Structure formats: structure tokens, C-alpha cells
Amino acid sequence: MALDRLQARGRALALYERYGPLLTQHQRDVIDLYLRSDWSLAEIAAHQGTSRAAVHDIVRRSTQALQEYEKRLGLLAEAARRRRAVERMERDLNGLRRRIAGLEGTV
Numbered sequence: 001m002a003l004d005r006l007q008a009r010g011r012a013l014a015l016y017e018r019y020g021p022l023l024t025q026h027q028r029d030v031i032d033l034y035l036r037s038d039w040s041l042a043e044i045a046a047h048q049g050t051s052r053a054a055v056h057d058i059v060r061r062s063t064q065a066l067q068e069y070e071k072r073l074g075l076l077a078e079a080a081r082r083r084r085a086v087e088r089m090e091r092d093l094n095g096l097r098r099r100i101a102g103l104e105g106t107v
Contacts, residue, residue, distance in 0.1 A: 023062055031063075
């Protein structure tokens with residue numbers, strides 16, 4: 001259960017890092033405190049001079065917006081696809097290097 005929350009928080013942070021500039025300044029301020037600084041909703045509310053419920057609403061709406069941006073633009077999914085492709089190419093290259101080294105040893 002805790003791992004699921006940690007993974008969800010990590011994904012939300014990745015979405016924020018990619019799409020954060022598309023949020024309003026107020027949303028960015030709240031999400032930054034919540035995700036990067038790990039402040040509680042109550043701490044953010046006290047800092048902002050508002051209610052915990054209002055902060056919860058901003059966090060909820062902001063994370064929904066970030067998820068919607070990813071759904072429409074797919075930048076995180078594309079980055080993951082490219083990362084997997086690079087890893088495959090690196091494995092292939094290392095295999096070729098081993099084969100070349102083996103061939104050079106037999107020459």
C-alpha cells in the first residue's frame with residue numbers, strides 16, 4: 001500500500017516537472033510545497049492562510065490537470081519509450097563490442 005502511494009507521488013512529481021509550467025502560479029506554489037517539499041495539506045493551508053480543504057482541492061484539481069496534459073500530449077510516455085529504445089541499443093552495442101573483442105582475439 002505504501003509503495004503504491006510512493007509510486008503515485010513519484011508519477012505526480014514527474015508530471016509536475018514536465019507540465020508544471022502549464023499550471024497557474026498559485027497551483028505551482030501549492031504543488032511544489034506538496035510534492036517537492038513534502039509539506040502536509042495542513043502546513044500548506046497555514047502557510048497560505050487558507051483552509052486545508054481549499055488546499056486539498058487545489059492539489060486534486062492540479063494533479064488532475066497534469067494527468068490530462070499527459071493523456072493529451074504523452075510526453076512522459078514518449079520519454080519512457082525513448083529510454084527503453086536507448087537501453088536496447090546500448091545492450092546491442094555492448095554485445096557487438098564483445099563479439100568484436102572475441103574476433104580480435106582469434107585473429
